[in-house]
Amino acid sequence: MADTPGNRTNAPLIACHVCRKELSPSAVFTPEGVEYVQHFCGIECYQQFLAETKQGEEAGGAAKP
Numbered sequence: 001m002a003d004t005p006g007n008r009t010n011a012p013l014i015a016c017h018v019c020r021k022e023l024s025p026s027a028v029f030t031p032e033g034v035e036y037v038q039h040f041c042g043i044e045c046y047q048q049f050l051a052e053t054k055q056g057e058e059a060g061g062a063a064k065p
């Protein structure tokens with residue numbers, strides 16, 4: 001691709017928490033109301049994250065200090 005002068009692409013990319021795909025901040029999916037904020041490329045990766053989180057809670061529960 002051509003490197004266009006004046007094209008502002010210096011916005012920091014955010015990596016999806018699940019698939020590590022790099023996203024522009026405007027395209028990132030950020031769920032609200034969670035304990036800690038993670039970034040996802042879409043609802044599918046978010047749901048996968050939720051599933052893994054639930055599995056961890058059910059399996060462990062001893063992660064708290």
Ligand SMILES: [Zn+2]
Pocket residue numbers: 016017018019020021040041042045
């Ligand atoms: Zn993703």
